[in-house]
Amino acid sequence: MLRTIDLRGRPLTAAELRAVLPRAEVDIDVATERVRPILHRVRHEGAAALADLAKQFDGVRPPSLRVPRAALAQALDALDPTVRSALAEAIRRARLGHEAQLPAETTTTLGPGAQVRQRWVPVQRVGLYVPGGLAALVSSVVMNVVPAQVAGVTSLAVASPPQKDNDGLPDPTILAACALLGVDEVYAAGGAQAIGMFAYGVVSGTDGAGSAPDEANSCPPVDVVTGPGNIYVAAAKRAVLGMVGIDSEAGTTEIAVLADDSADPAFVAADLISQAEHDPAAGSVLVTASARLAEAVAAEIGAQVDTAAHAQRIRTALTGAQSAIVVTDDLDHAVEVVNAYAAEHLEIHTVDADAVAERIHNAGAIFVGPYSPVPLGDYIAGSNHVLPTGGTARYASGLGVQAYLKSVQVVRYDSVGLEQVTDDLVTLARSEDLPAHGRAATLRRERAR
Numbered sequence: 001m002l003r004t005i006d007l008r009g010r011p012l013t014a015a016e017l018r019a020v021l022p023r024a025e026v027d028i029d030v031a032t033e034r035v036r037p038i039l040h041r042v043r044h045e046g047a048a049a050l051a052d053l054a055k056q057f058d059g060v061r062p063p064s065l066r067v068p069r070a071a072l073a074q075a076l077d078a079l080d081p082t083v084r085s086a087l088a089e090a091i092r093r094a095r096l097g098h099e100a101q102l103p104a105e106t107t108t109t110l111g112p113g114a115q116v117r118q119r120w121v122p123v124q125r126v127g128l129y130v131p132g133g134l135a136a137l138v139s140s141v142v143m144n145v146v147p148a149q150v151a152g153v154t155s156l157a158v159a160s161p162p163q164k165d166n167d168g169l170p171d172p173t174i175l176a177a178c179a180l181l182g183v184d185e186v187y188a189a190g191g192a193q194a195i196g197m198f199a200y201g202v203v204s205g206t207d208g209a210g211s212a213p214d215e216a217n218s219c220p221p222v223d224v225v226t227g228p229g230n231i232y233v234a235a236a237k238r239a240v241l242g243m244v245g246i247d248s249e250a251g252t253t254e255i256a257v258l259a260d261d262s263a264d265p266a267f268v269a270a271d272l273i274s275q276a277e278h279d280p281a282a283g284s285v286l287v288t289a290s291a292r293l294a295e296a297v298a299a300e301i302g303a304q305v306d307t308a309a310h311a312q313r314i315r316t317a318l319t320g321a322q323s324a325i326v327v328t329d330d331l332d333h334a335v336e337v338v339n340a341y342a343a344e345h346l347e348i349h350t351v352d353a354d355a356v357a358e359r360i361h362n363a364g365a366i367f368v369g370p371y372s373p374v375p376l377g378d379y380i381a382g383s384n385h386v387l388p389t390g391g392t393a394r395y396a397s398g399l400g401v402q403a404y405l406k407s408v409q410v411v412r413y414d415s416v417g418l419e420q421v422t423d424d425l426v427t428l429a430r431s432e433d434l435p436a437h438g439r440a441a442t443l444r445r446e447r448a449r
Contacts, residue, residue: 001301001318002272002286004294005326007337017340018391024231024252024281024322028390031235035192039239042196047204047217053193054168058161062168062188064216065202067175069184075175087177090139090380094146097382101401102150113417117410123245125155125220126404127198129227132161132190134279134313136171137228143384143399144227145181151404156183157222159197161190187219191229192236198222199240226403228253228386230279247403248388248396254283254322255374256343256363258334258356259297261290263349264370268293269300271347271373276317277310283322287337289330298325335359342393345374364393415448 005020012020041049047065055061076084107117128144131137141158148156158178160170169175170188178186189197201221204214225237226247234251255275257268272284288294305314317323328334331350338346342362350356353369360366364387365377378385386399422445426438 001305001315002284002298002323002325003319005324007333008327008329014336014340017337021326021337021341022283022285022322022324023390024283024320028231028235028238028249028251031231032239035232035236035239038192039196039199039236042193042202043200046202050189050193050197050202053191054162054189057191057193058164060162060164060168062162065187065189065197065204065219066216067169067186067188068216071169072175072179072184072186075172076179078172079176079180083173084176084180086380087138087142087180090142091146091181093380093382094142094384095150098147098150098384098401101147103402103405111417111420113414114420115412115417117412119408119410120405121408122152122154122404123223123406124153125222125224126153126157127195127222127225127244128156128158129194129198129225129229129233130158130160130170130174131227131229131233132163132171132174133230136160136163136174138171138173138177139379139385140228141174141177141181141183143386145178145183147384147399147401148226148404149181151401153404155185155222157185157187157198157219158183159187159189159194161194162188192232195225195233195236195240198225199244224404226386226399231281234389245403247386247399249390249392250344250386250399251389252281252283253278253345254285254343254389255345255347256285256287256338256341257347257349258338259286259288259290259293259347259349260331260334260351261293262351263288263293265293265296265300266304267370267373268297268347268349269304271375272297272318272323273301273304273308273314274373274375275345276314276323277308278317280313280316281320281322282317283320284318285323285341285343286325287328287334287341288325289328289334291327294325294327331356338363342388342391344387344389344393345377347372347374362394364388364396364398415444418444419448 130140160174162168202219204217224245228250234249237246276284339362344364346363347367357368377383384399388396422441425441429438
């Protein structure tokens with residue numbers, strides 16, 4: 001089912017490897033052009049455009065843009081107790097994992113009367129996107145909301161697509177998770193249009209004479225937009241970057257498994273299938289120097305897919321251009337390949353997997369050993385499942401507390417501290433032909449005498 005890419009005996013550079021390794025054929029630049037008219041409509045037509053686009057893309061026109069608070073409470077009351085318990089445990093673990101990411105404030109003394117303090121300040125308002133297409137990802141509520149809350153953000157808004165079978169409201173389990181986390185600002189909006197709503201804001205119901213906006217169909221703009229989604233959500237985030245901050249272009253999911261002869265073929269196959277289940281465009285890649293393991297995994301995939309609930313979706317993903325078995329010369333070559341691929345999720349099933357993991361520079365998240373499958377990170381590991389895709393893990397990080405924090409340096413010098421560096425300051429200012437910069441310091445020296 002998975003095609004094979006044989007890299008044995010092919011010494012390729014990192015750039016050459018990226019060109020031959022499997023990737024989805026959808027071009028984000030093409031997707032960006034497709035979302036521009038959507039974003040334009042949302043920016044200029046507001047709530048009316050959002051309602052029309054919901055009907056077009058989701059097949060239902062929501063009764064209001066904002067979900068009524070009563071609907072959130074009702075969804076939580078109706079939530080299956082076992083699901084509520086599992087969500088509570090996922091929230092607990094996520095909170096502990098993200099609290100460990102909080103940076104410490106520091107004060108550095110550079111000389112007498114000279115200090116620089118490093119502050120970390122949360123952004124004021126965030127928009128959190130939760131997918132609801134082929135699968136309503138309730139876990140993404142946890143992954144978005146918890147780090148924002150841990151960072152200290154005080155204004156949080158969640159958007160998720162309206163559902164035809166829920167009277168135009170988002171998925172009820174998503175609503176329940178929002179209520180469980182104490183989030184009461186939730187919008188029935190999906191796709192690129194939701195990203196536009198967050199970036200531009202929507203004000204509805206005013207008459208221009210000071211009347212209050214219609215809260216049910218208004219959404220104030222945010223400072224940062226985070227959350228996973230399909231290629232069009234990722235493209236919309238790219239398009240609004242600069243007007244708002246974003247976490248990363250977290251598009252359609254992907255998994256790479258780095259394995260050797262010690263790996264269990266059934267485990268590897270199950271994990272490749274688990275991500276293919278997400279989306280027909282999902283990428284599943286096995287990288288191994290073992291031809292025996294490659295054959296065994298391929299056989300296991302055939303057997304396991306036959307009994308899978310979403311067999312057709314999985315087959316489409318596994319036979320797509322974005323999925324493959326990559327055969328390498330040896331483990332060193334395999335490590336080189338996965339660093340070039342820069343997977344969203346990377347599993348390591350090798351002898352001494354911990355040591356191999358230390359050699360990985362490019363991955364959104366690394367899952368070490370046979371008992372750390374990617375689905376653990378999808379739900380309850382305490383890590384975050386909103387991760388950079390499409391090779392962007394070469395330079396981007398997964399979603400965490402840092403996405404909602406700003407670094408602010410607080411500089412405090414007294415007269416002694418300034419006097420100590422005034423001559424050097426003036427010298428540097430003259431070297432740049434900016435004498436007024438130096439004068440700002442020498443004026444104070446003169447006043448002090």
